[in-house]
Amino acid sequence: MPNNDIEITTICADLESSKFTLLSSGHDADEQDRLNAERLAKKLPKIKIFGTGGTIASKGASASHTAGYHVDLTIQELLESIPDISKICDIDYEQLCNVDSKEIDESSLVSIYNGVSAALQTFDGIVITHGTDTLAETTFFIESTIDSGDVPVVFVGSMRPSTSVSADGPMNLYQAICIAADKSSRGRGVLVSLNDQISAGYYITKTNANTLDSFNVRQGYLGNFVNNEVHYYWPPAKPEVCHKFKLGLSPAPNGSSSNFPTVHVLYGHQSLSPELVKLVAQTCEGLVIATMGAGSLPSIVNDAILELSIPVIYSKRSMDGMVPRANMPKHKSTATRNNVIASGHLNPEKSRILLQLCLFERFGLNEIREVFSNAYGG
Numbered sequence: 001m002p003n004n005d006i007e008i009t010t011i012c013a014d015l016e017s018s019k020f021t022l023l024s025s026g027h028d029a030d031e032q033d034r035l036n037a038e039r040l041a042k043k044l045p046k047i048k049i050f051g052t053g054g055t056i057a058s059k060g061a062s063a064s065h066t067a068g069y070h071v072d073l074t075i076q077e078l079l080e081s082i083p084d085i086s087k088i089c090d091i092d093y094e095q096l097c098n099v100d101s102k103e104i105d106e107s108s109l110v111s112i113y114n115g116v117s118a119a120l121q122t123f124d125g126i127v128i129t130h131g132t133d134t135l136a137e138t139t140f141f142i143e144s145t146i147d148s149g150d151v152p153v154v155f156v157g158s159m160r161p162s163t164s165v166s167a168d169g170p171m172n173l174y175q176a177i178c179i180a181a182d183k184s185s186r187g188r189g190v191l192v193s194l195n196d197q198i199s200a201g202y203y204i205t206k207t208n209a210n211t212l213d214s215f216n217v218r219q220g221y222l223g224n225f226v227n228n229e230v231h232y233y234w235p236p237a238k239p240e241v242c243h244k245f246k247l248g249l250s251p252a253p254n255g256s257s258s259n260f261p262t263v264h265v266l267y268g269h270q271s272l273s274p275e276l277v278k279l280v281a282q283t284c285e286g287l288v289i290a291t292m293g294a295g296s297l298p299s300i301v302n303d304a305i306l307e308l309s310i311p312v313i314y315s316k317r318s319m320d321g322m323v324p325r326a327n328m329p330k331h332k333s334t335a336t337r338n339n340v341i342a343s344g345h346l347n348p349e350k351s352r353i354l355l356q357l358c359l360f361e362r363f364g365l366n367e368i369r370e371v372f373s374n375a376y377g378g
């Protein structure tokens, strides 16, 4: 039986307390019992940490490189780089996948969903390391599909690879673990911890492709982390507008990506071709369009869309603002807008996930409209 316990020396200045024991999933039962008894005696919160990859788990060519890096660190190696957390919580970790977040697909989402669902039963907090490029899609998916009750589910990434000068990964991960272990994080659902800020996973968006301050949330940050202290600006709350899907996905090691309907996103621009829209519509079960303003598209494109039999969500290129229902086009002869639905404040990539979930649940047009009306669209 392999012994997966490892001793880790951290960068903590206090050598005496700078060693702690990490557990990976799969210890023998006696050892697990002993460690559980120790945990209970100490009454430290139990935190589950999942690794999925991203820049936080990447290495570059040299300390000055902040681009052109590749994923190369396991979650165990990442945990070796953080300050001592042995007095804050007990941790258990698991590698779900180890990829740049551009590779995260429906089967990865299902494996994160299954990991979080299982960990909710026995852990006080959950941390997930993830690439920042598509992090907001995963947090939106998890908030839309899991009711985590009191247990905080904290996503974290970084903008600089682990090898760079002033890499932000270790501090971001340390903060995420502290946030997950902190009582004041309970009842807040899916959180994102990045660059000292705490945000709601439902609302957050990546707004800068390069800086450390890469995430923005127009609804406001929920709190911050300074000098080992977690501060929240508001009492616990979850996004009221979030529709909760009860997927009931069973653990499937290979994921169930094929079960998720295909939804494509098209980017609106001057002279957008109705032919392109019709062509793409033949290859999917639903379509999202990033319209030019609050739902505006060339009239010939609107006319082509209104003839389609699949649902089409009108989202927006602009980061802020929303697409209201009142701006949806109507069919010239029937004056109906059957298959056309406004995304409200949801951006194209979140609209895509929401439509996928609706189609996965086999919702009809009225039900889909109702779900999007939660986000002030419909």
Ligand SMILES: NC(=O)C[C@H](N)C(=O)O
Pocket (backbone or CB within 6 Å): 053, 054, 055, 056, 099, 100, 101, 102, 130, 131, 132, 133, 134, 157, 158, 159, 160
């Ligand atoms: N900062 C990052 O994590 C970007 C990276 N390409 C990713 O999303 O995996």
